[in-house]
Amino acid sequence: MSTITTEELSATTLLRFATAGSVDDGKSTLVGRLLHDSKSVLTDQLEAVERASASRGQEAPDLALLTDGLRAEREQGITIDVAYRYFATPRRRFILADTPGHVQYTRNMVTGASTAELTVILVDARNGVVEQTRRHAAIAALLRVPHVVLAVNKMDLVGYEEKVFAAIAEEFTAYATELGVPEVTAIPISALVGDNVVEPSSHMDWYGGPTVLEHLETVPVSHDLSHCHARLPVQYVIRPQSADHPDYRGYAGQIAAGSFRVGEQVTVLPSGRSTKISGIDLLGEPVDVAWTTQSVTLLLEDDIDISRGDLIVPSKDAPPTTQDIEATVCHVADAPLTVGHRVLLKHGTRTVKAIVKDIPSRLTLDDLSLHPHPGQLVANDIGRVKIRTAEPLPVDSYADSRRTGSFILIDPNDGTTLTAGMVGESFAAPEPVKDESEDDGWDF
Template identity: 70%
Template sequence: MDPTTGTLRFATAGSVDDGKSTLVGRLLHDSKSVLSDQLAAVEAASLLRGQESPDLALLTDGLRAEREQGITIDVAYRYFATARRRFILADTPGHVQYTRNMVTGASTADLALVLVDARHGIVEQTRRHLAVAALLRIPQVTLVVNKMDLVGCSEEVFADITAAFAECATALGVPRVTAVPVSALDGDNVVRPSDRMDWYAGPTVLEHLETVPSATDPRTQPARLPVQYVIRPKTAEHPDYRGYAGRISSGLLRVGDPVGVLPSGRTSVIEAIDTPQGPAQAAWAPQSVTVRLADDIDIARGDLLAPAAAAPPTTRRLRATVCHLTEQPLRAGRHLLLRHATRTVRAVVEEIGSRLDLEDLTERPGAELLGVNDIGRIVVRTAEPIALDGYAELRGTGSFLLIDPDDGSTLTAGMADAPRTAARAEGT
């Protein structure tokens, strides 16, 4: 399995007017991933605005309100491919009030492209988006310094911004950053190298995207199968069929593997794996499968199948870093629902430990609440046990949502600490 040939999921992020939509439009246009009728529509809309050349941002600013206001509001997903690789792109909003949309778009990304306007350098929203990328454990972060043509394609300006960004990245625990100087409007270093920045010897944006690893090899991770549905057809052909259907969130499952059922802790052996293509001897993330076990065990939606020797611990008390997504503040003592994989349980916020100050990237203890787009540390207690991984190890089963029990709206996105930390918090 070559990690540089699989589909790459990546997200764009950055402050308002940093040129995200233009960069994405240029990437699609210059890689010949735009249909002729789409390009014709963009050219016609640009002429109505009095623009002689196509406004490539219109390729991604799809909502009417986005086109009228000149800002990205919702996450725009685009699918395209080159001769080397397929891509799933999430163009996320830059405005602070839409940071929650960025969390949504980046939550499954293998790479984050963080844009910075060369004229303005690092601003608060840059730090906020970098903090979100760090919290979501996005494996690759790429700095794109845009609008280099407006600073004379200065190598010194690029070096200063790269150094400041690297300092923020180090403070947030981002291990590596790749930086590319571009002019998205003119196409410099997006798909083709720039003659105006001959001092830059690195890859173009597209060359970088084509060569970075896409995801962790599932063979190196412990398997996790959150059960979505129990299948019991009760037909003459299959009178005793009992299968547990779901999407494998990580790892590899094989027929004959001993597995544990959580949170009950009972164990069995995988007897068969059924896929849409028929029976299989093995399946891996992110395939959707139905697993049959050798023993008749009481299993329901929300349970988790995992290797018996590498199962996550269960807990009723967890510590996590969260990003609050709604105007309703999050306060200690609030009762809500916690959704983890396919399991939903009642929960209460025991403590709000701290809030991240985006000016100096330090945690401020003693926070009374978390407001919209705030990032902080909390402790949650659940009414029932959940089988929890640390988010740093497994994103799929280390993440959770806090939900309003009255209207079902999502309040907060959470990234759990390692299980041993949670266990110590319970005094176990």
């Protein structure tokens, strides 16, 4: 296995990407091939895969086992959980989320793609674009994943025919464009054999584009959030009660976007109180400026009431606070989401009571039409909702911030995650009708 020096790693950029596709389309095999052929697999890992493959009567190592790490996954032969893998080449570092393909695990795809800058959607060349392919494309569009790779897999089973690849690529690209996906790169591959995964294929001389790894190494990375609206969700209020710092009061959290600097005027939401940053502590040391993803403690000039769940923002760039949220959601729970449903809404570090006031539409994946006022969303449905919260929340549009423009709905009875939501995202749903549900004690 080749090694990469610390200097080389520090000079490379980071790409977060996810894989998606239907069951048996070869996602885990693709990831295994990618890791194996890029020499990102440790010797003991490969030996373990070889032993597991031999015990199942397979002559060649089953590279899918490099990601299907759970015992239940290996026994069933399908991926049932998001498998994260970290690897690097001299050109770039990668965080990879291998997501399940089975319909009942679509919720895991939402998890894996929520922070991704690129999604690889696999299609079996023999089956073409199927409903789950369309669902994954819709989720990628909703989550505003900037780059989508269509990997047409198992080309060896269709004789490496260019016309098969071209037809699938044309159908998928047209569908993804309608959804608003900004960029689709189609690559014909055979993950099992290794064609166009890391090395160019000798079987498809009609294809002149990049391999999967080459595209991953060269695609522009645009996830720099340091220039976005600055946001710090407060996680803890720190008061050490020490003799050395008797008056210390800090507000700790991870910066969700943008940057903060000492002396900057900030506003605490939802209260709307303003003050200035008097100091910033990072890893116990004072700094003048801090930026996205750093976990810091802000010290403020004025002693104002701040608690977990509050949001600290620059005063000149404060989002509006509201109790009425309109969003597009992906419903992930087995139990349906209905009009009048009482839920908990978690936004950043804040959780509040809420009611689903209306479900204006549900997206039909086949033709992207909207089914008006379905009354409920069932597992894996994508739809438009209107929600009323018990307390005002400072929310951004998801188009402006994937971190502070998203939320989840939770069942208040057992803590089950029901729905993942994107504020302001829309498939041009029709105007909602007036809600006439009766008062149930949660009518805010």
